[in-house]
Structure formats: structure tokens, C-alpha cells
Amino acid sequence: MKQLNAIFEGLGSAILLTTRAFATLPSAPRIIKRVVEQVFYGGYGSLPIISILSFFIGAVLALQSGISLQNFGAKQLIGTLVGESLVRELGPVMVAILLAGRVGSATTAELASMKVYQEVDALVTMNIPPERFLVLPRLLAVLLYMPVLTIIAIVIGWLGGAVICNYVTFIGVEPAQYFQSMKQFLTTHKMVDGLVKSEIFGFCVILIACNTGLRTRGGPREIGHAVTRAVVFALITILVLDYFITKAQA
């Protein structure tokens, strides 16, 4: 019962935080610099790890599907499988999980420490709404960089699959054939579905991170607990939302 209460309390405060943050949207021009900083940190800073990870996910996906599809003589469909899986599922989910681990945890730690050491109170007394100063730039930034990161992750994942198809001898699918089969079934609609997913996941991850950080009370130990809580809750949210969004998009 206590945990259920905590979940509803968290949900309520997240909704309130979003409302308050977007209520300060008219003053967005004065936070442009901070939005750019967040795009640089969250987006550009995440590129290397996302590139490495998505390359190998695409590669492993091609390898696994190559082994399975070979038995059915359907190797030419590897491109379709890798392409669709990355666009509709793995791309958005993987990027969101990485975001939760890299940006979400850092955001919670920063905001929780600001809360514990009264920096948030200082902002309030200076009449600078923390929602505008700390939350809105992060939410706007994630909406900007999340689709870009997802597209990059998808394309690099495709390339990873293509490399495996070309260089693993028992698969032996030409890159041209691999991309041809991918093109055959991929539509703009599926691409948009994937990007919508990634936007929702990204927004939720950062919102959970900010909300958990700003609700932290106590000392340094609570900062650590807040980070753990935020990351775990973000991961659960991503997977639960993934099911419902996929169902709605089907």
C-alpha cells in the first residue's frame, strides 16, 4: 500500500512538474543557452557510446537472424528483420536505456545535490523558478536530441548488420541485397512510429530524473538512493510504455 502511494505521489508530482515547467515556456528565449548546453551534454556527449552499442546490436541481430533464417532458406530477409527491429523497437528502447543510465542518473544526482545543499531554495528566494531554470531546458533539449540520436543509432545499427552480412562467410548476403530487402518493407510510417516512441521515452526518462532529484530530502546518502530510484523507475517506465505504445501503433 505504501509503495502504491509512493508511485501515485511520484506520478502526481511529475505531472505537476511538467505543468509548471511548460507554464514558464513563454520565457524560453532566456534559457536557450542552457538548452544548447543540455543538447551538447546529453546529445553530443552520448554519441560515442550510442554509436558503439548500436553497431554491435545491429551486428549481433544480423548474426542471430542469419543463423535462424539460414535454416529456412530466407537469408535474404536479414535486412528486413534488422531494419524493422532497429527502427520500431531496438533503436528507441536502446537509446532510451542509455539515456537513463548516462544522462538520467547525472541529472538526478545534480538536482538532488542542489536540493540537499539548498541551492534550489536559493533559486526560489531569488524568484527564479527551478522548473524554468533546471527542468525546462532539460526537457526541451531531450525533445530536440532524442530523435537525432535514435536516427543515428538506427543507421549505425544497420551498418553493423551490413558488415556482418558481408564478412561472415556462412551468411554471405551482399550489402546491396541487405539494403534492398530493408527498403522493401520499411515505410516512413514505421520510421515515424519509432521516432514518436523515442521522443516519449526520452521525455519520460528526463522527467523522472528531474522529479526524483527535486524531491530528494536528507543528506548525501539520499542522493545516491535517488539516483538508483530514478534509473530503476525510468527503465521500468521505458519497458512498460514500450508495450502500450507498440500496442497502440499496431
Place this chain on the structure above:
Amino acid sequence: MKKTIIQERSGGDRKPVGVEVIGLSKSFGSQSVLREINLSIHPGEIFVIMGPSGSGKSVLLRQMAGLDLPSAGSIQIDGHDPANPDTRDRFALALVFQAGALFNSLSVYDNLALYPLEHRLCPKNEIRERVLRALKILSLENAAKKFPSELSGGMKKRVAIARALVMEPQLLLYDEPTSELDPVMSATITEIIATLKNEFKVTSVVVSHDRDLALTIADRVAILMRGKLLFVGTPAELRKATDPAITDFLNPQIDLKKPRYLQLEAS
């Protein structure tokens, strides 16, 4: 003469504000921290709130800053609720936190420039002027580029005061400004508080258990014990107070034969 931010904003002369605390009570769960506090702080005075640790001084100050809401009663700053952002904006209410609460990711200069920049009060060159002036008043010219983590405790307190000064407040609240400082730095901060009151005509509310600070610079002193107001008066009246709780707080006797902690345990 150049107008201050407050004058420009209010369109009138800068005036210190008064604070009225009316029947204020605050509880956290079943624990009552403040009980029926009634206070009137006059415009332009230095009002020191003293009391032992845990007596509710900082809680009272947070209520005045509008950071917490009272369980009962109210606080009014010139007739306005401090929890309302419009009131904070109107009177540029400033709070100097006990630990400074400086923004660790910003340099000292950026900490000071944040308020006028965020509120777009004046052009950047004027903000720079204002920040440098505040740094000079607090003898912090060489610390402008430093980050809070590179400062000593005393410097952090001075930066926190400088940050409040840049806001050109009409009500300046200090939470334990001399705690954890050596006697010389305590005296420096005490002098700064008195100077700011005289030069900037600001109403100052100081929460402290520093007896020297209270008796030297306060216009009036209040003694808070266990959430109740025991005394309000001038330092001269406080010196003459006969209430044993007050005299014991101001001049505690160390008796190694009858240690205080044993008496506390017994009671």
C-alpha cells in the same frame, strides 16, 4: 543620481519593509516547532532572533522567506504574503543561507550575476558593474573567477552576502551568518551586516546564537525557546532580563561538579 534596481522597478524611492508575524505556528507531523509567534519587525531595523539549537529560529526564517508555509497564522511583508512570487519580486527578498547555498557549478561572478541576468533587470555592462561593486564591498575582488569549492567558509558566507546585495533587497534575512567562523571573521561579518543596514537602508532579520553579534548590532532582539517567544526588546533590555532561562542562555555557567547533560538526563 543613478536609480537602484528597486527604484526603477517600483518607480519610487527605495524603502525598507516591515514584517508582521501573526499567530504563527508550524508543525512537522506531530512535532510542534513554532507555537503562536507574534512579532512585529520595523522597517530598517536589525532584528536578531536568538535561541538555543532546535528552538525553531531557522524554521521561522524560512517562513519569512516564503520557503515553507505556516501550519497556522501568517507572515506579512508590508501586507503581502512572502510565499507569493510577486511579493518576492516586489521587495527583492534575499536570504543568506547558513551554508551559503552557492551554486557550485557557477563561478563566484556568475553566482552574483544570476539574479539580475535571469530577471533581465539591466544591461550586461550594468550587471557587471553591480557585481563588481558588491564584490568590492565584501573584499572579494580576487575571488570573482573562483568556484565555491575553492573558497573558505568565511569567503563563502561573504559571497552569499554579496549575492544578496546584488539583488538590492528591501528585506535581508541571514541564517546563522557567523556560525563556523573564527572570531575575527565573525566580527567582520557582523560589521558587514551593520554597514549594509546603514548604507542600503535594508531591513535585516538575523537568526543567530552569537551573543556578541546580537548585543553589538541589533536594534531589537527576540529570544525563541522550544518554539515559543520568550523575549522581545532592545539589547539594553535583554541585558537586564531576569528570566533564568534567558540569563542561563546568555551567560551559561560551566559547572564540572554538576554537569548540565546529567541534569538534562534527569529531567
